[in-house]
Amino acid sequence: MYRTNTCGELNLTNVGNEIVLSGWVHRIRKMGGMTFIDIRDRYGVTQLSFDLEVNEELYTQANKLGREWVIKVEGIVKERSSKNSNIPTGDIEIIANKLTVLNKSKTPPFTIEDDTDGGDDLRMKYRYLDLRRKAVRKNLELRHKMTIETRKYLDHLDFLEVETPTLIGSTPEGARDFIVPSRMNQGEFYALPQSPQLFKQLLMVSGFDRYFQIVKCFRDEDLRADRQPEFTQIDCEMSFVDQNEILNTFEGLTKHLFKTLKGIDIPDFPRMSYADAMKYYGSDKPDTRFDMQLVEMKDLTKGRDFMVFDSAPYVGAICVEGCAAYTRRQLDDLTNFVKRPQVGAKGLIYLRYNEDGSLKSSVDKFYSEEDLKLWAERCNAKPGDLILVMAGETDKTRKQLSDLRLEMASQLNLKDKNDFKCLWVVDFPLLEKDEELNRYFAMHHPFTSPKPEDMHLLDTDPGAVRANAYDMVINGVEVGGGSIRIHDRELQNKVLSVLGFTQERAQEQFGFLMDAFTFGAPPHGGVAFGLDRMVSLFAGLDSIRDCIAFPKNNSGHDVMIDAPSKIDKEQLDELGLSLVKLKE
Amino acid sequence: MYRTNTCGELNLTNVGNEIVLSGWVHRIRKMGGMTFIDIRDRYGVTQLSFDLEVNEELYTQANKLGREWVIKVEGIVKERSSKNSNIPTGDIEIIANKLTVLNKSKTPPFTIEDDTDGGDDLRMKYRYLDLRRKAVRKNLELRHKMTIETRKYLDHLDFLEVETPTLIGSTPEGARDFIVPSRMNQGEFYALPQSPQLFKQLLMVSGFDRYFQIVKCFRDEDLRADRQPEFTQIDCEMSFVDQNEILNTFEGLTKHLFKTLKGIDIPDFPRMSYADAMKYYGSDKPDTRFDMQLVEMKDLTKGRDFMVFDSAPYVGAICVEGCAAYTRRQLDDLTNFVKRPQVGAKGLIYLRYNEDGSLKSSVDKFYSEEDLKLWAERCNAKPGDLILVMAGETDKTRKQLSDLRLEMASQLNLKDKNDFKCLWVVDFPLLEKDEELNRYFAMHHPFTSPKPEDMHLLDTDPGAVRANAYDMVINGVEVGGGSIRIHDRELQNKVLSVLGFTQERAQEQFGFLMDAFTFGAPPHGGVAFGLDRMVSLFAGLDSIRDCIAFPKNNSGHDVMIDAPSKIDKEQLDELGLSLVKLKE
Secondary structure, eight states: OOOSSOTTOOOGGGTTOEEEEEEEEEEEEEETTEEEEEEEETTEEEEEEEETTTOHHHHHHHHTOOTTOEEEEEEEEEEOSSOOTTSTTTTEEEEEEEEEEEEOBOOOSSOOSSSOSOOHHHHHHTHHHHTTSHHHHHHHHHHHHHHHHHHHHHHHTTOEEOOOOSSBOOOSSSSOOOEEEOSTTTTOEEEOOSOOHHHHHHHHHTTOOEEEEEEEEEOOOOOOTTOOSEEEEEEEEEESOOHHHHHHHHHHHHHHHIIIIIOOOOOOOOEEEHHHHHHHHSSSSOOTTSOOOOEEOHHHHTTSSOHHHHTOSEEEEEEETTOTTOOHHHHHHHHHHHHSTTTOOSOOEEEEEOTTSOEEETTTTTOOHHHHHHHHHHTTOOTTOEEEEEEESHHHHHHHHHHHHHHHHHHTTOOOTTOOOEEEEEOOBSEEEETTTTEEEESSOTTBOBOGGGTTHHHHOGGGOBBSEEEEEETTEEEEEEEEBOOOHHHHHHHHHHTTOOHHHHHHHHHHHHHHHTBTOOOEEEEEEEHHHHHHHHHTOSSGGGGSSSOOOTTSOBTTTTBSBOOOHHHHHHHTEEEOOOOO | OOOSSOTTOOOGGGTTOEEEEEEEEEEEEEETTEEEEEEEETTEEEEEEEETTTOHHHHHHHHTOOTTOEEEEEEEEEEOSSOOTTSTTTTEEEEEEEEEEEEOBOOOSSOOSSSOSOOHHHHHHTHHHHTTSHHHHHHHHHHHHHHHHHHHHHHHTTOEEOOOOSSBOOOSSSSOOOEEEOSTTTTOEEEOOSOOHHHHHHHHHTTOOEEEEEEEEEOOOOOOTTOOSEEEEEEEEEESOOHHHHHHHHHHHHHHHIIIIIOOOOOOOOEEEHHHHHHHHSSSSOOTTSOOOOEEOHHHHTTSSOHHHHTOSEEEEEEETTOTTOOHHHHHHHHHHHHSTTTOOSOOEEEEEOTTSOEEETTTTTOOHHHHHHHHHHTTOOTTOEEEEEEESHHHHHHHHHHHHHHHHHHTTOOOTTOOOEEEEEOOBSEEEETTTTEEEESSOTTBOBOGGGTTHHHHOGGGOBBSEEEEEETTEEEEEEEEBOOOHHHHHHHHHHTTOOHHHHHHHHHHHHHHHTBTOOOEEEEEEEHHHHHHHHHTOSSGGGGSSSOOOTTSOBTTTTBSBOOOHHHHHHHTEEEOOOOO
């Protein structure tokens, strides 16, 4: 037997017990004729004590152990003379009377501590050692608990978890698919799903009523910092519901997760239209932990011969509390920030509302103190505040103001990781236009239902049609989104044709769904949450990578197992494939 | 609002309530001036009644509905005059006062009934309609419940569910991998996992202690009736345990599933050595719902000049209860059965132990009544029993007797689908020899630990080394299996070299695992269950296909979505691949 207890559970009630523990040598401390060893497992750390005077052989044996060796120890639980109140087992120690080495260990390439000395690359190469660190493991424990609680909640609401296939057909629409050559059908390919969208809709046609699945999805995109080629979705769909019932159901799920995993009661989620989100935050995923809403200033700024404002369709501002004393240098830095290519603005106008009530702007040449007073009023500014103004094309400038708003929030430490502000953004546009290609794309996906009251605009002004589509946003992160789906074949045809699909292509790609709609499809809708993002948000992580056990790097490599890699020519032959000459 | 209630929950306590139901038109019955419509959803069926005399317009509207139309009905719950005790809602009906058609339906290509008139191909093409059938849906409901209960049980035991990657590296060892070309790394490939074996072992090295995952796995094999290219495993691993603790833990899980899903108390599982399983059942997955054990007869049959027996290293029999009166024709059929290429025997000897106590065999020429009496005694035969004897090479003949045993059980209806006999088969051989290739292969996989007491045979007689490996067998189906793993680098090297790996190939393929073993790997072991098989066993299905929502056919096709399929040349170009000319 390897253990009677784990390394995290012994306390004063166990004093006198004969116990067996197994685990890793975490720390070794030698003090005179005593050696103390912390033995560690997933559940905690327990101190072992070896006394030269009591048992010299065992003492000598203990002193030969190295960091991360795997040992089994038999001994007796004793109350400690100097207690450690930082750990649950801090009141006791083990007087060892037998020690067995289960496995030796080389010295790890970095320390197994919360603050490790290992760099990112080294940690990923030895991910199995990195995962020994409590700081990393607790993210995966949280992930486990989140899936357990999600399933519990949805199961209680009669949702059925149904596994949909991983080997499906490729659709050129949307992001790029990973493909899988078929050996039994040479020249043909499966694709890995970007989401189970079509299958979950078919399950609604099947009368499954309430479906969910925690499921791997795949997207062959050029990776950014917070993207992985494989990611996990909490995927859900319901029949015979309107948008409101869906929002309430999954707001309930999210509250349940905050309550059970973080002990936090979240109030009812505000619901903000997409139009308002853009107007007041310049973003469809507003971070509402702090104010600094966008204020429209066009009417106050015109007719003073300031061409930059007069020629712009939009002038907007944010009011930054208590920053009137920003130095010239700090303001220059902000101007440089908005001029970075990632933000792309031409410049930044400021207005200081000084503590003494005076007003000082970078456009004093054009605007009188009276004018500026009106600006300050519009922004609800108080003495001591700083107003930052930008102008240009409406959508672009709002986006730039949003970037500036988030930057100011970072500078002012307003992004509290322990504060969670949740909301629904609703009434998304159905379509967005790619001006270059001069065609419309679905903002969510082609199966999203237009709002009945906007249906008449489909022919005349498709860009103005709003959808029954919604996103859940927490602290500026889009954690999930969904829509009421189209369940009528004619309407689906119509929307696909607005999206530029010919009848033939629509039939070829989505024929089985359109056919299914002719056999009694119920009204339905759903939502999908990004599990990785949700966990990283709950855990306060900056990247999703640390809530994934074995993540890939930015070039899609798993450096630990060295994948992807070359394969034998025989394997390619069997698949009827050959490599074309690689680019030089 | 689409509904106040589901179609499965209204009863006499609701009489008088105003309710709204939504669902599918299941059946329409017209009787005089009354029309009765059964409305169906996932939860049940409720009768709607429309009375010509009360509301002619509504009555006319109801009579225009078709099978599988989706409707919403508003009405009042009323006690039925003629009750139907077969369904939970059979005491009531709905007096409709408003009817809305939510979607029409074409006539489905087969009936949506438990006994449908649809053939397999049609059902698979319209799987979304097939899934409307309760008989199919309840298998998926069972699957959902099984995963919920599995997670509940393992979570309570501190197992953590950890997602391992789906895009991993290819290993030529074992079955064929599905591969996924990498676009970002042209000429390189991911593989889809056949199991998360290496990752779960690494998680043990990481100190995760108890891991599980319900996970999709992939195997590119030529498909047999009961194989799918993608399948689901309940995958588990534990540290600091011996074989017994693993068996007890997962025996506990299985008992929990039988208790919660079927209401059945399963007694403790017998543990049978592989050697005994082969000796008494001729199979490593014995069906123990019935006896008919194999009986060794060699010593009783020799020295009577019957060359077939004398030249055979093995003579064995089964005693079939109550079948002494089998006709000549029936016995010929059995002989033909064992001569089929799938069984491959040369012939079959019989001995009737007639009701009158007389003995009659097909080898009376060689054996006296005294001899045959000894045979009957050895077989514990009673008057009325039939003894069937086969001879030949030991392993082959045992396998043939096993086939015959299962055939007799089928003929005698001994395979009761509601009787569940579980056992562990233990002490599997570590290796099996491929006589053609004259090399050893791992019976489970190369990471299985040899039994310490057999370790000394690794060099001298590798085929005789037993492993700490075990299978869970229920009703003759191997539902799961696993082993204690090697956790020592030297031993792993040794076993890989017995398997014919050079140091270089071992390092190339399993280097990261072998390296991990040098950093303090704990003793560990685990098990994996086939979820599809487990569900189909619980559901009493003959194939795993009906417990999978969207299965593939025997050529790996999903005929509903038509996958796999051809892809655009541009997609291949991006991957740096081209198709070689297809075989004519």
